[in-house]
Amino acid sequence: GESVGLHLPTLSVQEGDNSIINCAYSNSASDYFIWYKQESGKGPQFIIDIRSNMDKRQGQRVTVLLNKTVKHLSLQIAATQPGDSAVYFCAELWGEGAQKLVFGQGTRLTINP
Amino acid sequence: NAGVMQNPRHLVRRRGQEARLRCSPMKGHSHVYWYRQLPEEGLKFMVYLQKENIIDESGMPKERFSAEFPKEGPSILRIQQVVRGDSAAYFCASSPSAIFSYNEQFFGPGTRLTVL
Numbered sequence: 202g203e204s205v206g207l208h209l210p211t212l213s214v215q216e217g218d219n220s221i222i223n224c225a226y227s228n229s230a231s232d233y234f235i236w237y238k239q240e241s242g243k244g245p246q247f248i249i250d251i252r253s254n255m256d257k258r259q260g261q262r263v264t265v266l267l268n269k270t271v272k273h274l275s276l277q278i279a280a281t282q283p284g285d286s287a288v289y290f291c292a293e294l295w296g297e298g299a300q301k302l303v304f305g306q307g308t309r310l311t312i313n314p
Numbered sequence: 315n316a317g318v319m320q321n322p323r324h325l326v327r328r329r330g331q332e333a334r335l336r337c338s339p340m341k342g343h344s345h346v347y348w349y350r351q352l353p354e355e356g357l358k359f360m361v362y363l364q365k366e367n368i369i370d371e372s373g374m375p376k377e378r379f380s381a382e383f384p385k386e387g388p389s390i391l392r393i394q395q396v397v398r399g400d401s402a403a404y405f406c407a408s409s410p411s412a413i414f415s416y417n418e419q420f421f422g423p424g425t426r427l428t429v430l
Contacts, residue, residue, distance in 0.1 A: 244422050301373075306355055
């Protein structure tokens with residue numbers, strides 16, 4: 202069935218520390234993954250994506266790691282800031298040409314001052 | 315360039331009434347997607363449309379829900395005879411033409427539907 206799950210529903214980190222948000226996916230045929238950030242009262246905002254032919258991709262302060270062997274995805278945020286407080290979702294897109302995003306439940310990240 | 319626009323942002327309906335949610339995609343985007351989000355949960359895909367065509371409606375409930383994306387005007391998600399379980403945030407996303415295999419979906423701010 203369709204499922205993208207997360208290991209932890211909440212995560213609190215100190216401002217300036219690094220944070221790691223994890224995600225497990227079930228469809229071994231998935232070939233495209235995206236991390237979204239959702240602030241309260243807003244729609245999801247694209248953070249970073251990764252194709253299945255890669256195992257790491259870096260952006261500005263964010264890194265996504267993909268481990269296809271154990272079907273695991275992670276989002277690393279470096280030097281967290283108060284503005285990073287939000288709910289983070291991983292999502293997968295099934296198959297080339299498919300346009301259906303399957304979202305995980307989400308992890309609420311709280312940055313403590 | 316304005317982003318994806320949704321209106322209304324908040325909608326209150328009584329049980330049995332109809333709800334109409336509108337979505338204007340980003341300029342130049344011809345693909346529209348609707349998702350539903352219950353509190354403390356992830357978004358669930360409902361339907362994928364292109365102009366005048368429903369491409370994938372595998373996430374739409376069989377009854378009371380319909381969606382359209384006419385040649386002119388916004389995409390409409392229509393819920394007839396609403397029930398309390400329809401209370402949720404409904405998000406619209408749009409993407410440009412599928413020239414490449416994967417297109418980023420840009421999300422709107424959502425419509426929060428409350429059924430009394």
